[in-house]
Each structure stands twice: as structure tokens, then as C-alpha cells.
Amino acid sequence: MKIRKLLRILHRDFGYFIVGMTIVYGLSGIFLNHRHDFNPDYKIFITDFHVDLQQNSKLTEQEVIKALESLERKVVFKKHYINNQGFLKIFIENGEIVINPETGGGTMHYLQKRPIIFGMNKLHKASIGSLWKWVSDVMGVILIFVAVSGLFILKGKRGLNRWGWWLVILGIVVPLFFALVYI
Amino acid sequence: MKNLALVSLFAFLLISCGGQKKQQQNTDSQPETEIVVLTVDDLYENAADMVDKEVIVKGTVMHVCKQGGGRCFLMGSNEEINIRVEAGEKIGAFNQEQMGSELEIVGIFKEVKTEADAHNPAGEHGEGDDHEHDAEMDEAHRIIAESEEEAEVVYFIEGLKAKEL
Numbered sequence: 626m627k628i629r630k631l632l633r634i635l636h637r638d639f640g641y642f643i644v645g646m647t648i649v650y651g652l653s654g655i656f657l658n659h660r661h662d663f664n665p666d667y668k669i670f671i672t673d674f675h676v677d678l679q680q681n682s683k684l685t686e687q688e689v690i691k692a693l694e695s696l697e698r699k700v701v702f703k704k705h706y707i708n709n710q711g712f713l714k715i716f717i718e719n720g721e722i723v724i725n726p727e728t729g730g731g732t733m734h735y736l737q738k739r740p741i742i743f744g745m746n747k748l749h750k751a752s753i754g755s756l757w758k759w760v761s762d763v764m765g766v767i768l769i770f771v772a773v774s775g776l777f778i779l780k781g782k783r784g785l786n787r788w789g790w791w792l793v794i795l796g797i798v799v800p801l802f803f804a805l806v807y808i
Numbered sequence: 809m810k811n812l813a814l815v816s817l818f819a820f821l822l823i824s825c826g827g828q829k830k831q832q833q834n835t836d837s838q839p840e841t842e843i844v845v846l847t848v849d850d851l852y853e854n855a856a857d858m859v860d861k862e863v864i865v866k867g868t869v870m871h872v873c874k875q876g877g878g879r880c881f882l883m884g885s886n887e888e889i890n891i892r893v894e895a896g897e898k899i900g901a902f903n904q905e906q907m908g909s910e911l912e913i914v915g916i917f918k919e920v921k922t923e924a925d926a927h928n929p930a931g932e933h934g935e936g937d938d939h940e941h942d943a944e945m946d947e948a949h950r951i952i953a954e955s956e957e958e959a960e961v962v963y964f965i966e967g968l969k970a971k972e973l
Contacts, residue, residue, distance in 0.1 A: 664874060667904055703908040704868060709887050709951065716868075716908020736904050750876055752901035 636774040639767050646764045653749035666743050667736040676729050848884030848891050858917045866912040871948040877901035888955045892964040899967040910973040915965035
């Protein structure tokens with residue numbers, strides 16, 4: 626079998642195989658690029674509110690839960706304590722609340738996982754244990770193979786020798802320019 | 809060759825599912841020998857003797873680093889008594905949802921000796937001013953930074969296993 630034919634077959638089949646992971650890397654890559662603009666994993670809802678708290682230095686769990694019932698968003702209580710600034714800090718499921726016990730004014734940070742993209746980001750960052758790290762390495766190698774094998778599939782004026790060569794150079798020059806100028 | 813894609817996909821799914829089960833078993837399994845679970849306060853009381861030893865510590869998660877959850881801080885009897893836990897490769901990452909949860913961490917208790925061991929919460933991950941800030945995160949960073957500054961020796965835990973209690 627000719628090398629070019631073998632490459633075409635491997636490129637085709639590995640190409641099909643790697644579509645899913647390429648989408649994961651690409652999509653989560655865009656979200657992670659914008660991590661300074663927004664949290665790529667969670668939507669964060671910040672709400673200011675006012676509750677009536679009993680003027681009591683040692684609020685019980687029941688008193689805190691009762692105070693939380695008046696909030697618009699239904700929350701599940703986890704734990705509370707008075708922090709070193711004298712504010713009441715409450716951990717809830719998917720967030721946290723800080724209340725000034727003197728005024729009753731508070732702020733809630735409520736987190737909501739970004740569906741699908743949360744998992745994609747985890748896969749991208751390989752932060753789900755050792756096994757995925759190795760599987761992800763294999764995926765990376767396949768992705769490189771698909772890219773490199775693609776260079777040698779076409780012959781003629783649209784092949785690597787002419788048209789393809791200039792596009793390959795362009796694709797290298799763009800990141801290289803940014804690397805040289807900004808790094 | 810035509811079936812390569814299907815065969816590869818099937819093999820990948822098999823490996824992934826097997827791995828997940830194994831990981832769950834690792835997390836759930838309990839050593840049969842008697843184990844001493846320390847609080848964060850206990851850990852600091854015996855800190856000098858514990859350095860470079862495997863410890864099991866439990867505490868409330870007071871902060872999880874927002875950029876990827878690479879580390880969390882377990883709180884002792886108050887906010888100022890806290891210990892940094894690095895998720896490392898074994899744990900992977902902590903989730904923001906774990907804030908306020910009781911975690912039991914198995915890990916190696918370490919002393920911060922070099923810049924690489926240290927953690928600068930105010931400039932987390934080397935981020936500059938363009939980093940997304942919120943008041944709660946800044947407050948958590950301030951408490952952590954203050955408690956680290958006040959301590960003669962700064963300690964942290966290299967996490968090996970994490971269990972939510």
C-alpha cells in the first residue's frame with residue numbers, strides 16, 4: 626500500500642475519532658481564554674438583600690435558616706459562623722452569604738455550573754485524575770497526527786508543494802508573531 | 809480500517825468507564841488500620857513533628873481558588889487557623905460547590921521552604937489587575953495572606969485523597 630493511501634485512511638479514521646475531543650478542546654479553549662472576563666466554569670449571581678436578624682451574638686442554626694427563608698432565591702443552608710470582621714458568614718449549597726448582623730444587609734454569591742462547558746473545561750485542564758491525563762495525551766498525539774498527515778494527502782497545485790505550503794506558513798507565522806512580540 | 813473509528817471509540821469508552829470505577833473505589837475505600845483524623849487546630853499544635861509525614865485532616869472549606877480549583881483552604885476553629893491544600897494530580901481539582909463543606913484530606917504535610925511551595929493569594933496564579941475580582945474572594949485572600957504573614961513557619965498539604973463528610 627502506498628504511503629499516501631495509508632495516510633489518507635489513517636487521517637480519515639483518526640479524524641472521525643478525534644472530532645469529539647477537538648470540539649472539547651476548541652470550545653473549552655475559547656471559554657478558558659476569557660477567564661479574566663468571566664468565570665469559565667460557573668455563572669455567578671450576586672444579590673444584595675435585607676433580612677431581619679435577631680440581635681444576638683450567638684445565632685443558632687435554626688435562627689439563620691429562618692432568616693434565609695425570606696430570601697427570594699431558595700437556598701440550602703450548610704454552615705455559618707461570625708467572621709473576624711464581625712459579619713455573619715453563611716455557606717449555602719452552591720454559594721455563600723455575608724450579612725452585617727447590625728443592619729441586616731447582606732450579599733449572596735450564588736454559583737451555577739455552566740452546563741456541558743464545566744465538564745469540557747475539566748477535561749481540557751486534565752484535572753480529573755491521573756488516568757485521564759494519559760488518555761488525553763493519546764488524544765493529543767492523535768490530533769497532531771491528523772494535522773500532520775493532512776499535509777501529505779493532496780497532490781497537485783492545492784497540495785503542500787504550492788498552495789498548502791503558504792497556508793501552513795501563515796498558520797505558523799500568526800502565533801509566532803504574537804509569541805515574539807508579547808512573550 | 810473502516811471500522812477503526814468504532815473500535816477505537818469502544819476501547820476508549822471501556823478504558824474511561826473502568827478508570828472511573830477504579831477512582832471511585834479509591835475514594836471510597838477506607839484503610840482497615842486505626843486512623844487518626846486531625847482537626848486543623850490539632851495539626852498546627854503538632855506541626856513541627858508532622859512535617860513531611862502523611863496526615864489525615866478534616867475541616868471546613870473556607871475558600872477554593874476560582875481559577876481551576878487547584879487548591880483549597882480548610883478552616884479550623886476560626887478563619888485565621890487555616891491550611892492550604894494543594895489538589896495536585898491525585899485529587900485533580902476542588903469545586904466551588906465544596907465551599908462550606910466538611911472535607912477529610914489525606915496528604916503530605918509540608919513546610920513552605922521555597923518560593924515554589926509558597927502561594928501568594930493576592931496575586932493568585934500570577935494574575936494581574938485584569939483578573940476578575942469580587943469582594944468575597946478579596947476578603948478570603950486577605951485573611952489567608954494575613955494568617956500566612958503572622959505565622960513563623962507556613963505549612964501546606966500536598967493532597968492525595970479528598971472525601972466529603
